[in-house]
Amino acid sequence: MKENILIIGGGIAGLEAAAQLLKLGYNPIIVEKSDHLGGHVAEWNRLFPDMTPAEDVVSRLIAGAGEANIFLNTGISFVNRLKDSYNIMLSNGISVITRILLFATGFTLFDAAKKEEYGYGVYNQVMTNMDLERWFNTGNDERIPEEGPKTMGFVHCVGSRDEKARNPQCSKVCCITAVKQAIEMKQKFPDAMIYCFYMDLRMFGKKYEDFYISAQRDYGIRFIRGRVSEVSENIEGRLVVKAEDTLSGKPVKVTMDLLVLMAGIVCNPDTCRTAGLVSLPVDSDGFLKSRDNIADITESPKEGIFYAGTCTGPKTVPETLAEARSAALAIHNYIQGLK
Amino acid sequence: MMDFGFKISPSSAINLDNADLSLYDELCKAEPDICKCMACGSCSAACPANRFSGMSVRKLIIDLQRGKKKEAVKMLSDCMLCGKCTMVCPRGINTRHLILSICKLYKED
Ligand SMILES: Cc1cc2nc3c(=O)[nH]c(=O)nc-3n(C[C@H](O)[C@H](O)[C@H](O)COP(=O)(O)OP(=O)(O)OC[C@H]3O[C@@H](n4cnc5c(N)ncnc54)[C@H](O)[C@@H]3O)c2cc1C
Ligand code: SF4
Ligand code: SF4
Numbered sequence: 001m002k003e004n005i006l007i008i009g010g011g012i013a014g015l016e017a018a019a020q021l022l023k024l025g026y027n028p029i030i031v032e033k034s035d036h037l038g039g040h041v042a043e044w045n046r047l048f049p050d051m052t053p054a055e056d057v058v059s060r061l062i063a064g065a066g067e068a069n070i071f072l073n074t075g076i077s078f079v080n081r082l083k084d085s086y087n088i089m090l091s092n093g094i095s096v097i098t099r100i101l102l103f104a105t106g107f108t109l110f111d112a113a114k115k116e117e118y119g120y121g122v123y124n125q126v127m128t129n130m131d132l133e134r135w136f137n138t139g140n141d142e143r144i145p146e147e148g149p150k151t152m153g154f155v156h157c158v159g160s161r162d163e164k165a166r167n168p169q170c171s172k173v174c175c176i177t178a179v180k181q182a183i184e185m186k187q188k189f190p191d192a193m194i195y196c197f198y199m200d201l202r203m204f205g206k207k208y209e210d211f212y213i214s215a216q217r218d219y220g221i222r223f224i225r226g227r228v229s230e231v232s233e234n235i236e237g238r239l240v241v242k243a244e245d246t247l248s249g250k251p252v253k254v255t256m257d258l259l260v261l262m263a264g265i266v267c268n269p270d271t272c273r274t275a276g277l278v279s280l281p282v283d284s285d286g287f288l289k290s291r292d293n294i295a296d297i298t299e300s301p302k303e304g305i306f307y308a309g310t311c312t313g314p315k316t317v318p319e320t321l322a323e324a325r326s327a328a329l330a331i332h333n334y335i336q337g338l339k
Numbered sequence: 340m341m342d343f344g345f346k347i348s349p350s351s352a353i354n355l356d357n358a359d360l361s362l363y364d365e366l367c368k369a370e371p372d373i374c375k376c377m378a379c380g381s382c383s384a385a386c387p388a389n390r391f392s393g394m395s396v397r398k399l400i401i402d403l404q405r406g407k408k409k410e411a412v413k414m415l416s417d418c419m420l421c422g423k424c425t426m427v428c429p430r431g432i433n434t435r436h437l438i439l440s441i442c443k444l445y446k447e448d
């Protein structure tokens with residue numbers, strides 16, 4: 001009989017790991033708490049750096065994991081440690097015995113309403129990076145005027161690099177996402193004036209700097225180095241955004257019709273709850289703690305428990321996929337070692 | 340000296356080889372958080388005195404780090420100690436307390 005491997009989370013990390021484990025001859029079982037596979041990427045529209053449709057990436061991954069057992073709308077109820085395996089009770093009443101658990105539980109987006117000074121949920125023209133991706137997909141959002149915004153802005157580092165929000169980490173993908181989304185908005189609304197308010201631009205990945213240069217040169221997007229301090233509404237119902245332009249050392253004020261908050265990547269509280277069932281440690285950044293952050297990122301400190309993807313920290317899609325493959329191989333090697 | 344009709348103005352470059360950072364070093368002991376500033380400008384943007392007097396904790400810190408003591412001390416008199424800067428600082432620096440410590444240290448000097 002093929003060996004069961006329980007994968008928690010059916011995002012891109014869980015799907016890719018399942019596909020690899022199938023090829024290696026195992027029986028992966030994916031437990032996904034939501035009603036769809038693909039996790040966050042299933043909500044995105046086009047992916048940096050090549051503007052690949054997210055839908056294509058997700059459907060390819062779902063096809064690859066087609067032979068796996070998949071339970072949607074299902075979570076982990078409790079876990080019993082047996083002598084050399086785990087007995088796992090799923091919320092749908094099914095129990096699974098496995099020697100291997102793979103956490104692919106991903107992240108959650110920082111709740112932008114917690115930064116009250118930015119007015120998310122208070123003013124009608126404030127949305128998040130996730131709302132904007134959804135609008136690219138559905139074309140449906142009252143916050144975006146049909147004729148397009150005259151002036152709009154992107155606020156970097158919302159709930160990231162912020163001790164007041166209890167998240168001092170950089171979320172890594174939001175700088176490039178802001179620049180990508182700014183370009184996409186300019187393509188849709190060529191007359192719009194678009195600002196990005198940043199503290200540092202972290203363009204670390206393949207072709208990211210090209211995006212930045214193109215945003216400046218081809219799209220005329222204006223970059224202001226200063227963290228937005230507050231957002232208010234004027235009597236005409238337009239947004240007034242304030243910051244310091246730290247490069248000129250002067251306060252700046254811009255009136256806008258739309259503001260997009262680049263909400264950060266934080267650890268999924270559900271992950272921590274599930275991790276608590278098997279007493280997994282949490283690292284100082286709030287994400288699951290690997291055995292070693294250099295050499296063993298996909299291995300937990302516990303026997304038979306592995307990680308893949310953003311449950312251990314912010315990652316891009318290619319990084320997540322590479323990690324899922326590496327986790328599958330680590331699992332294979334571990335099982336070989338048991339024999 | 341020969342008169343060329345113009346004179347060389349003093350260099351505005353900051354020479355870090357000669358910058359006197361002794362007071363800044365002392366301040367670091369009293370306020371270790373000062374090193375955490377990432378120059379985001381939230382404090383200046385929130386400061387009610389900024390628009391009128393140019394008061395800015397961000398500039399204050401960078402002036403001290405560059406040994407520009409005079410500029411820094413001059414700015415201090417514009418602060419009303421209202422604490423708004425402390426409320427917004429994303430690095431969690433107690434800027435209001437910092438301003439008070441600077442006043443104490445630099446007055447002694
Ligand atoms: C706004 C934004 C735009 C982005 N755009 C890009 C881009 O263009 N290109 C790019 O390379 N990267 C992009 N990224 C990064 C990308 O979204 C991530 O790399 C990717 O989502 C990580 O996949 P994952 O499987 O680790 O996590 P997730 O996508 O979070 O998937 C985790 C899955 O696990 C499930 N789950 C969680 N906990 C449990 C539990 N306890 N039980 C059962 N199921 C559970 C969740 O429901 C979810 O389906 C973007 C990120 C953001 C925030
Ligand atoms: S990637 Fe950019 S926007 Fe995101 S937290 Fe880091 S610096 Fe801020
Ligand atoms: S305490 Fe001083 S520096 Fe800070 S916001 Fe108030 S006036 Fe400005």
Ligand code: SF4
Binds near residue numbers: 379380429432434
């Ligand atoms: S708000 Fe804090 S981190 Fe930002 S410039 Fe002011 S003191 Fe520095």
